Amino acid sequence: MRTRITTMLGIDHPIVQAGMSWASSSAALPAAVSNAGGLGVLAAGPLRPDDFEHVLGQLATATGRPYAVNIPLYRPGAADILDAMHARRVPVVIASQGSPKAHLARFRGIGAIWIQVVATLEHACKAADAGVDALVVVGAEAGGHPPASEVTTLVTVRRVLQEVSVPVIAGGGVADGWGIAALLALGADAVQLGTRFLLTEEATVHANYKAAVLAADVQDTALVGRRDLPIRGLRNAFARAVFDAERDQLPQEDYVALFKKSTLKQAALDGDVEWGKVELGQSAGLVSRIEPAAAVMARLVSELAQVTDRLRAMAG
Structure with a gap:
């Protein structure tokens, strides 16, 4: 083609x-x-x-x-x-x-x-x-x-x-x-x-990361970090903490600090798929x-x- x-x-x-x-x-x-x-x-x-x-x-x-x-x-x-x-x-x-x-x-x-x-x-x-x-x-x-x-x-x-x-x-x-x-x-x-x-x-990437992405269905991702530079990531403990911060209207400085505390490296290299940023698309499903x-x-x-x-x- x-x-x-x-x-x-x-x-x-x-x-x-x-x-x-x-x-x-x-x-x-x-x-x-x-x-x-x-x-x-x-x-x-x-x-x-x-x-x-x-x-x-x-x-x-x-x-x-x-x-x-x-x-x-x-x-x-x-x-x-x-x-x-x-x-x-x-x-x-x-x-x-x-x-x-x-x-x-x-x-x-x-x-x-x-x-x-x-x-x-x-x-x-x-x-x-x-x-x-x-x-x-x-x-x-x-x-x-x-x-x-x-x-x-x-x-x-x-x-x-x-x-x-x-x-x-x-x-x-x-x-x-x-x-x-x-x-x-x-x-x-x-x-x-x-x-x-x-x-x-x-x-x-870490085997844990691949396993988490492989297990995800189309509804298991979300846009996380709307008040900073958002990512599409897995609905894990990190994502839930960010959603709670948005619901509770956490001050912007604290919100950004929370969002940046977790990293992609934490998930992709170290295998922490609960508190790291597990970036993936909906097509994982x-x-x-x-x-x-x-x-x-x-x-x-x-x-x-x-x-x-x-x-x-x-x-x-």
Whole structure:
């Protein structure tokens, strides 16, 4: 299947593995996805500069296919990570949580493609106007940082596509080929999957984290931290404490301190799935097993072909 994104990135399938801190902060998962014809994404968010350069070298060795690096622009030390990405001539940058304006010219100079992650129409238009090559647009079903408005993926993506002309990679609520087909039919040029790739053998998170995500059904997540930078996470002890703080109208300073006391690292690296931030999308309820990323990719491609054939038959 050829789209503007597959052509731009040089990948075989319109499938992008989301950059997920800790889960894809080693070479294993992004290399496996890229080698299977999708776009694997190394998550630089939790990595120190020296560790990042080491892992990036491993990834470049592990795959000869296109890959990307996800960088939250607000993170401490982002400038050092960006310098390393530039020096290593990373082919695709996927940036979030910050403006791309200050960086585009420099990365264009090495031929890199810049993709910006957004969750609202306002941010999508700003990024497109700044000159990014493409957008990742996520809706409320997504893990990580979905729109605080909780507008769904179907509506968010379609609204953005009404206003921008750059290619869109859509994400949120997708775990199989049927979901991929739905977002391609909506007008997207590729689809990003996070939770589905979190539940792979190559994802480098604690076994407790994977078990908690695997056990979750579609109703077991919630938008947590509405008064700070909300996440979609598991309804665990941490989430209940935040909900109680909102109900009791805890002063903002205390609320932020409570929200920041728990971390993703606490869950993903240390295995504390009660008080850590267990970030996951609603699509966890659509996944029933942990398996190799290559097997996931093969099934996604097969399912997408099945849906395409079905639609073609329906059209006569």
